[in-house]
Amino acid sequence: MKELLKVKDLVIHYQTDDGLVEALNGVSLSIGEGETLGLVGETGAGKTTLAKGIMRLIPNPPGKIKEGEIFYDGKDLLALGDIEMQDIRGGHISMIFQDPMTSLNPVMTVGDQIMEVIQKHNNISKQEAYQKAGEMLELVGIVKERANDYPHQFSGGMKQRVIIAIALACNPKLLIADEPTTALDVTIQAQVLEMINRLKKKLNTSMLLITHDLGVVAQNCDHVAIIYAGEIVEYGDLQQVFKNTQHPYTEGLFGSIPSLAANVKRLQPVEGLMPDPTDLPEGCKFHTRCKYVQDICKKNVPPLIDIGEGHLVRCVRCQKQ
């Protein structure tokens, strides 16, 4: 599989009045053509910062990409100028935002909003763009007559479809979906995910799927990365991470999910809370909540090591083996 996106040692910090927010602390990952990578973590883990970092949408100030490299199709995104970056956004890399209720413009018809991206990236007439917008709506299962309606006339699930139509309008090669179904009901979530998968296969798009739902990952992704306090703590294919869980945090995430199959009387969640990103602990960032904590965890940051066949884990317990 050809590598499409490569992120190397990305560090993003926000300088705020309350101190330096260390949102992302050296994240590396890569996505191949047609591959779906699931990125799982809790609120404040740095998932959205990573997505915005790749799109170069980090507001500066207060945010700043301190270190690292982002390569898309061999191009260094951090070296591109603003105009070139505009070509990438929407044309090559598209993003689906989390909240369908707030990410559409309320005073533009949905048709105009889809046309906007089409006209930006293709040199075609307004009429052709309008026709293409109608086709995109049909593709996501909305009749094209509704192109002249405004966002408030649609339900949540349909708004999310419109956003997907905008994201896919210019056949991007990489789709970054930031919690695309979190705000939706389960039956609608199933519809939307099924549609994203169908379109992804049809257009051979790669996807970075950001979510906190391990169920969504298991049913939709090829690889999964678990992120905690701005660091990837475990990475591997589905079998490796789901069937041979190594990191205590990943273990805790699985323990928190009420299982439908097994009869669990009590959940086994991770105790405590995510550390404050302005005041991260020394050493392993998870040691304050870890049930296997040792003295060494409080001093040294464990490296991300390969425990076999590309299964990466950031934990001293794996180093010894």
Place this chain on the structure above:
Amino acid sequence: MTDAKNEILRVEGLKKYFGSSGAVLHAVDDVNFSINEGATLGVVGESGCGKSTMGRTILRLHEPTEGKVFFKGENIVDYDKKQMKALRKEMQIIFQDPFASLNPRMSISETIIEPLIIQGVYDKKDKAGLQKRVRELMDLVGLAERLINTYPHELDGGRRQRIGIARALALNPKFIVCDEPVSALDVSIQAQILNLMQDLQDELGLTYMFITHDLSVVKHFANDIAVMYLGQLVEKAPAELLFKNPLHPYTKALLSAIPVPDPDYKMERILLQGEITSPINPEPGCRFAKRCPLATAECSGQDLVLREVEPEHFVTCRLVQ
């Protein structure tokens, strides 16, 4: 059948309509059920199905349009204001959004003290007594004592929800409506709160009506589950039985839409077409017929009621024998 001796709450023919002449929104439409003391009834449904309205109508936070609510054998719909105020000691609610349900200008201790003073459990001047009770409650829900004078904005979602729970418990209620208490929280925090609620139930003998859109959340701690669709209960059964043998096509679709966190699990999704239909002036007949893969012409025209098809298993669908 339910043992009448242990029954704490019984709802008969409860209806709540909004709006008047012309467009009438049937939020809750002829609902019947009962809950035994110390048990948990899970109410599951998608957004807009009327589950929150039902919870609030039972507490008379909305006045019912029609129907009876028996609490400990007495019809509380007939209660006057004074009787109702006294009753509120026994019936409490935990709200969905811990970010919106706390007064931002009141500290934790003020928030927990308020119901104690309103109900006259403690005298306003009894500072020592009030402080002692607040500390007791904070300890009960796992809030550190040092947080006693903090304000909601200083706390994370999990801690805020703990305040909401402490406030609901302040008056030693018997019955609590839990309106999506964990859906705004991260999965590891969600599990912590679910465990807490389970412990409190065992310790204090509470009865819960647990409203949620997430079937997997209620599975492990509800005794009975009622599935709601457009203001009506369409299926009700003991939790285990409902998962083992779902009968209503909507319940089946709902169960099949939950993403299972296991990569080897092949989902057989029943994808529903369309979205929840409008609850305004619904036509008689099965409300689910428009989205139901099995619907025939006979499904509309006549309203359906819950029938017992096997012991303790109730379903409305006329196709179930």
